[in-house]
Amino acid sequence: MKIEEVEEIARLSRLQFDGEELERFVPRFESILKFFAELEEVATGEVEPTYHALEAGTELATPTREDEVEPSLTVEEALSNAPDSAEGHFRVPPVIE
Amino acid sequence: MSEIHQLSIRELRSAVDDREVTVAEVTRSFLERIERQDERIRAFLTVDHEGALARAKELDRELARGEGKERLLAGIPLGIKDNIVTRGIRTTCGSRILENYLSPYDATVIRRLREEGAVLLGKTNCDEFAMGSSTENSAYFPTRNPWDLKRVPGGSSGGSAAAVAAREAPGALGSDTGGSIRQPAAFCGVVGLKPTYGRVSRYGLVAFASSLDQIGPMGNSVYDVALVLQALAGRDPKDSTSADQPVDDYLEGLGAGIKGLRVGVPREWFGSGLQEVVRASVEGAVGKLKDLGCSVREVTLPHTKYAISTYYIIAPAEASSNLARYDGVKYGYRSRHGDLEEMFNRTRSEGFGEEVKRRIMIGTYVLSSGYYDAYYLKASRVRTLLRKDYLEAFREVDVIAGPTTPSLPFLIGEKTGDPLEMYLTDVYTVTASLAGIPGLVLPCGFSPERLPVGVQLLAPHFEEARLLRVGHALEEALAMECVPPDRFEV
Numbered sequence: 001m002k003i004e005e006v007e008e009i010a011r012l013s014r015l016q017f018d019g020e021e022l023e024r025f026v027p028r029f030e031s032i033l034k035f036f037a038e039l040e041e042v043a044t045g046e047v048e049p050t051y052h053a054l055e056a057g058t059e060l061a062t063p064t065r066e067d068e069v070e071p072s073l074t075v076e077e078a079l080s081n082a083p084d085s086a087e088g089h090f091r092v093p094p095v096i097e
Numbered sequence: 098m099s100e101i102h103q104l105s106i107r108e109l110r111s112a113v114d115d116r117e118v119t120v121a122e123v124t125r126s127f128l129e130r131i132e133r134q135d136e137r138i139r140a141f142l143t144v145d146h147e148g149a150l151a152r153a154k155e156l157d158r159e160l161a162r163g164e165g166k167e168r169l170l171a172g173i174p175l176g177i178k179d180n181i182v183t184r185g186i187r188t189t190c191g192s193r194i195l196e197n198y199l200s201p202y203d204a205t206v207i208r209r210l211r212e213e214g215a216v217l218l219g220k221t222n223c224d225e226f227a228m229g230s231s232t233e234n235s236a237y238f239p240t241r242n243p244w245d246l247k248r249v250p251g252g253s254s255g256g257s258a259a260a261v262a263a264r265e266a267p268g269a270l271g272s273d274t275g276g277s278i279r280q281p282a283a284f285c286g287v288v289g290l291k292p293t294y295g296r297v298s299r300y301g302l303v304a305f306a307s308s309l310d311q312i313g314p315m316g317n318s319v320y321d322v323a324l325v326l327q328a329l330a331g332r333d334p335k336d337s338t339s340a341d342q343p344v345d346d347y348l349e350g351l352g353a354g355i356k357g358l359r360v361g362v363p364r365e366w367f368g369s370g371l372q373e374v375v376r377a378s379v380e381g382a383v384g385k386l387k388d389l390g391c392s393v394r395e396v397t398l399p400h401t402k403y404a405i406s407t408y409y410i411i412a413p414a415e416a417s418s419n420l421a422r423y424d425g426v427k428y429g430y431r432s433r434h435g436d437l438e439e440m441f442n443r444t445r446s447e448g449f450g451e452e453v454k455r456r457i458m459i460g461t462y463v464l465s466s467g468y469y470d471a472y473y474l475k476a477s478r479v480r481t482l483l484r485k486d487y488l489e490a491f492r493e494v495d496v497i498a499g500p501t502t503p504s505l506p507f508l509i510g511e512k513t514g515d516p517l518e519m520y521l522t523d524v525y526t527v528t529a530s531l532a533g534i535p536g537l538v539l540p541c542g543f544s545p546e547r548l549p550v551g552v553q554l555l556a557p558h559f560e561e562a563r564l565l566r567v568g569h570a571l572e573e574a575l576a577m578e579c580v581p582p583d584r585f586e587v
Contacts, residue, residue, distance in 0.1 A: 006458075009458055009461050009462050009465065010458065012461050012465060013417065013445075013454075013457045013458055013461040014421075014424070014441045014442050014445050015442065015445050015446050015449075015454055015457060015458065016442045016443070016446045017446070017454075025454075025455070025458075028455070028515075028516055028517075029455065029458060029459070031517055032409070032455075032459060032516065032517055032520075033459075033462070035405075035406060035517055036406045036409070036410060036463075036472060036476075038402075038403060038406055039403055039406050039407070039410075039472075039475050039476060039479055040475075041403075042400070042403055042475075042478075042479050042482065044475060044478035044479060044482070047478040047479075047481050047482060048478070048481055049474055049477030049478045049480070049481060050477055050478075050480040050481040050484055050531075051308060051477060052308055052338075053294035053295070053308060053309070053484075053530075053531070053532065053533020054294060054295055054340065054533055054558065059341070060295070060340055060341070060342070063337055063341060065334065065337070073201055073202065077201035077202075078201070080199065080201055081197075081198055081199060081201075081427070081428035081429070082426070082427060082428060083425055083426070083428075083429070083430070083431035084431070090426050090427060092426055092437055092440070093435070093436055093437050093440050094436065094437075095436070095437045
């Protein structure tokens with residue numbers, strides 16, 4: 001696996017690794033992906049994928065409900081853990097020069 | 098009467114009921130126990146000394162007025178895995194990124210426990226974001242196995258399992274995504290139940306892999322675990338994946354016996370990877386089931402071989418999406434460097450530990466264009482086959498019995514060098530998670546050096562009552578004296 005390829009996955013993941021970290025990371029990452037190759041042996045031609053552990057397509061797996069407004073967190077509560085906030089909003093580093 | 102900390106939830110419940118002890122006395126007894134010995138075991142990340150005592154006294158006043166006796170867990174102190182949010186007690190998920198996170202709301206399970214009269218002792222250690230099998234991935238410290246302090250308690254709910262084994266709490270909540278309740282229960286010699294996917298609300302459980310995560314109870318007896326499940330189970334409008342299925346009475350039929358029940362033993366689970374002492378103990382437990390009047394037959398779960406790959410594609414894929422929320426904006430750690438993009442990257446790189454980053458990377462990779470079909474879609478199809486294996490086996494048998502882990506609890510540091518080797522320890526637990534079926538683990542034997550072995554029992558979706566009935570009968574037949582050496586005084 002090329003370093004550039006790993007760096008691209010890191011970029012998509014919003015992660016960065018320094019050189020030493022990357023050196024340790026890549027071989028382990030590769031050996032895990034190599035291990036996954038065993039799935040190629042399994043014949044899955046017409047098999048439907050499972051995305052939910054309960055019976056797909058039933059009310060149990062995908063229940064619906066009325067869209068009703070209920071009490072929720074107050075603005076203060078929602079902001080109570082924010083690293084930075086102002087005037088009832090989350091505040092982030094400047095995005096425009 | 099035995100010392101308070103030696104009592105089961107059931108015994109504590111009746112002692113409180115009969116006013117032999119106050120809730121404050123019970124709570125203080127466990128808090129003192131934590132204070133005396135947890136420095137060596139390190140099961141707890143946060144102990145809510147004041148909150149627990151205040152709640153205990155409040156419960157005592159209510160009980161004195163004759164209120165709340167009918168509550169399922171009146172006066173019972175519990176430990177809570179630190180990935181379940183609790184109003185008033187910080188929730189770190191074992192991660193630096195949530196070091197100071199104080200949830201403004203309670204998880205539904207916490208609300209239910211409080212309503213049923215439970216006292217929250219504090220939050221138990223776990224692998225960061227529940228990603229791990231040894232609790233060594235906690236950003237804070239590893240927890241030690243009460244049976245041998247050089248060994249891991251299992252994971253990711255290792256803190257909960259160790260707390261229960263060491264009698265620092267009579268019961269605890271864990272969460273199980275691929276075995277995180279069952280494997281530490283086996284390693285620590287306690288009882289642990291992963292309910293059917295959807296049986297217990299996930300609202301307020303910090304998401305790891307949403308199609309697999311499930312909260313469940315851990316305790317020192319099957320009865321205790323059944324009692325806590327009774328408090329937890331049921332539909333929650335706040336979690337659309339919680340199932341609208343009637344909740345059985347889990348205590349009523351516990352003692353009904355299991356004569357005539359059909360037990361399946363999966364052929365694929367007794368292969369070369371299984372440590373001899375584990376095999377012998379589990380076979381002993383299966384023999385007991387036979388003595389109790391069950392018929393035992395071999396069943397086949399032919400796709401077992403592919404379970405680890407399937408799980409370690411699907412769970413990280415879901416994790417990579419779920420953990421995108423840690424961006425340094427809404428809560429948690431924020432790196433103070435750079436512009437917005439740089440802040441995102443640094444926050445996540447500094448805030449997450451190595452294993453969490455690895456799983457985000459794996460997940461992003463298997464979902465990325467060009468690889469999606471070969472990895473994620475393929476694994477999701479194999480998941481269907483793994484699920485079918487169980488559905489077919491359950492046409493012939495009522496429950497399945499087998500090992501929980503391939504080996505005895507391993508040494509701290511033994512498997513940290515090779516993530517794949519750590520993943521492989523989950524081989525007997527991930528399949529039930531992928532299929533969504535319930536699994537119960539209880540102690541069934543010891544190695545010569547007195548390390549516990551746990552047998553795993555599995556049942557079809559929503560058959561927790563059956564599972565608990567079998568577990569209860571087996572527990573009585575095995576009559577194990579399962580108390581770790583009491584040598585932790587600091």
